[in-house]
Amino acid sequence: MRASWRGLREELAGLVLPSGCAGCGLPRVRGELCARCAGALAGAVPHRVRPSPVPYGLPRVYAALPYDGQVRRMLLSHKERGALRLAVPLGELLASVIREVLARTAGERRAGPGVVPARRRRSSGPEPGDGVLTLVPVPSARRAVAVRGHDPVRRIALAAARELREGGLRARVLTVLRQRRTVADQAGLTARERAANLSGALELVPGGARPLAEGRTLLVDDVMTTGASLAEAARAVAERIPRSTAVYAAAVVAFSPRARAHV
Structure with a gap:
């Protein structure tokens, strides 16, 4: 609840007072971020x-940047310190990743099986028959959401869906996954331990x-650190x-610097 009140104060203050960068608090020129964070x-x-x-x-997992430096700081500020305004630029970044997924998928369909298409920066949108694009956030533990006062992944996903809709894509967010048993804190666990900790932990809501x-x-x-959470979500x-x-x-x-790029 503490994070929730802090985030609420931050948003209310931003309506009436000039505010600093949502990432580091330094003066900003435009948008939510200072030049350093935007860079x-x-x-x-x-x-x-x-x-x-x-x-x-x-x-298949697609990502924008390694989880280090200023990006790591912004994600932690949004998740743990109630910097809720960061959901907008982080959501826009996630939307750019989703466009890459759509571009790759569309290219593979046109090229046929066994052909790897050249990279395209943007997708022209879903092809006929694709229907709506549903973004399903990987759920946080209920206790973590209660302590933080918000669900950070869901907030970023909602901002990404808005960005995609503005670009003409039929995108929505459905929080249809939930934890069906308590899991241990993932911090400090190896890849094998994370997989065992999360095995069978998620389910679809009725x-x-x-x-x-x-x-x-x-x-x-x-x-994405080891991929265990995404693998369990896909299984569920x-x-x-x-x-x-x-x-x-x-x-x-x-993505964790321990992961490797795959073209």
Whole structure:
């Protein structure tokens, strides 16, 4: 609740008083960020990344930037320190990753099986018959949400969906995943320990399968470390929607430097 009140004060103050950068508090020229923080996000080229080892069931994952430096600071400020205004620039960055996923997918369909298309920076939108694009945030633990006063991944996903809709894409966010058992804190766990900790931990909420059968489903998260959370989320969706296209990819803002780029 403390983070929630801090975020509320920050948003109310921003309505009547000049405010600093949402990332570091320094004076800003335009938008929500100062030149330094904006520069950390500018020029990001979304690309496919893979953790090592790759957990079983992990969909293709695309990310914008490594999880270090100013990007790491901004994500932590948004998640743990109630800097809620950061959801907008982080959501815009996530939207750029999602556009790359759509571009790659569209290119693969046109090229046919076995052909890897050249990278395209933007997608022209869903192809006929694709329907709505559903963004499914990887859920945080209920206790973590209660302590923070907000769900950071959901906030970023909502900002990304707004950005995509402004560009003409039919995008929505559905929080249809939930934890069905308590999991341990992931900090300090190895890749194998994280996978064991999360195995069978997620499930679809009652009635959550039906809307996911329409169009395409894309998992979203703020950071990928070992890929265990995304693999478990994909398993939980596929458990109720038994088809290979239940989740066709995942998009994250940042990835652990331990993961490697994959073209």
